[in-house]
Amino acid sequence: MKTAVLGGGISGLSAGYYLLRKFGKPLTIYEASPRVGGWIRSEWHKERGFLFESGPRTIRPKGIAGANTLELVDQLNLPIKPIRASHVAARNRMLYAKGQICLLPNSPRGLIGTVPPFTKPLYRALLHDLTTGGTVAKNEDESIYSFAQRRFGKEIADYAISPMICGICAGDAREISVRFLMESLFEKEQKYGGVIKGMLYSRFKNNVDESKVGLFDQDEPKLFKQAVQEKWAMYGLADGLEQLPRALRKYLGEHDVNVQLSSKCHNLSFNNDGARISVRDVDLPVAHVVSSLPAHQLAPLVRTQHPSLAAQLLDIPYVDVVVVNLQYNSDRLLKQNGFGLLVPPVEKLPVLGVIFDSCCFDMAGNTILTVMMGGRWFDKWFGHQPSQKELRDIAQLHVRKILHIKEEPNFSRVHTLHKCIPQYTVGHKRRVENIRSYIKNYKLPLSLCGAAYDGVGINDVILSARRQVNKLPVHQPPPGH
Ligand SMILES: Cc1cc2nc3c(=O)[nH]c(=O)nc-3n(C[C@H](O)[C@H](O)[C@H](O)COP(=O)(O)OP(=O)(O)OC[C@H]3O[C@@H](n4cnc5c(N)ncnc54)[C@H](O)[C@@H]3O)c2cc1C
Known part of the structure; x- marks a missing residue:
């Protein structure tokens, strides 16, 4: 019997990677959509030399979690684009408050x-x-x-x-x-x-x-040492962050790990021999399940057998975010360069912030901006199912108002990301402890990783996957045997 990983976002793929390293095969990753990467999605316009990211765009190289991701990135041999601490995007962070941009x-x-x-x-x-x-x-x-x-x-x-x-x-x-x-x-x-x-x-x-003890095989990862030495503040990847899940999938495929796309898990139940997962109308026996699914997606799978676990998972709230990518032909539109600006909620605007992508990375003479909107205030500002045009217009209106950019963008994309970021509201830590205690008390062959539990950033979810795999015993019985 094998181990099953649910979800082919970055945490599920990382779990697959660490499971492979620790236990070998057989191992299958089930992903509901026809692609890997989850919220990580890059649109690389090669002919025009610019990149739109609809999810994450940069990773911080700090601390144990940062070192862990750099180790993975190094092992996958991915081309890194570091932003050093002296770079304008690392130095200049702004607010839009009281009617002005504040550095x-x-x-x-x-x-x-x-x-x-x-x-x-x-x-x-x-x-x-x-x-x-x-x-x-x-x-x-x-x-x-x-x-x-x-x-x-x-x-x-x-x-x-x-x-x-x-x-x-x-x-x-x-x-x-x-x-x-x-x-x-x-x-x-x-x-x-x-x-x-x-x-x-x-x-x-x-x-x-x-937290560092026992994580790395030998010393701190070599790329992490380089990042410290060269004072990287953050980094991206050539052709976009989606290269990371893509490279992981390739690596897993080359090591005979089955990554099944368009394979949504519909039910998860447990018995004395392990677990059963329902995928594409087939009920499959597995020894152990690592779920990297958002908590609200895992809840319905376990509800029949474990309604109280499902209820606890649903207590982790999520918010919707609108991401509008804008491309302008000129690179002289911004009066102040920097990473971007944030809008404090006391300003009562629908915009959460604007990222100046073309200040972070070279975009071949284009100005690239990403406007983030909604979040916790999505319903208040956008009601039910706003059209793409409405959202684009609101984003452009605020770019005009805040950044005084009068030009129309040459190209744009609007993404409404439903339930994309879990909210660690007061009591979150206790909630997660209770969820994991439930799993332990009922001896369920289930491990949980992903953004719902141990941190919402890329570094956090990769480390969460590694830690959950590390906790699995290598003997009696190792998953997958
Ligand atoms: C707009 C935005 C900007 C961000 N910016 C940054 C940033 O700059 N830096 C940073 O570090 N982090 C950032 N993050 C956070 C980062 O993107 C997340 O931490 C990370 O992508 C979460 O990965 P995950 O694998 O846990 O979850 P997900 O990406 O949600 O992956 C879960 C996967 O499970 C699949 N799935 C769901 N249900 C099922 C099912 N029943 N069966 C099988 N598969 C299923 C989904 O299709 C999905 O592929 C950002 C997030 C957002 C939304």
């Missing part, structure tokens, strides 16, 4: 003066943390907005944290768990009564990063 400070000197949209120098936010005591009752969790407001003041919560959350998960900082991005700061505050105090105390402690 965010990118050095410690920026803490001293008053930079719009803030009305006070940013060092005052640090003073606020130092002079404000910790919470009396210890919290298990709270929203990242309320944490930032408590520690650094409302302006930081509105103009720094809220837009950052829009940029990362298209969510509302008032709902997203502080543990999503600031778990260690939150825990320092809970322990030492303040973020800065906590940071100072922990500097004197001998901190070993337990």
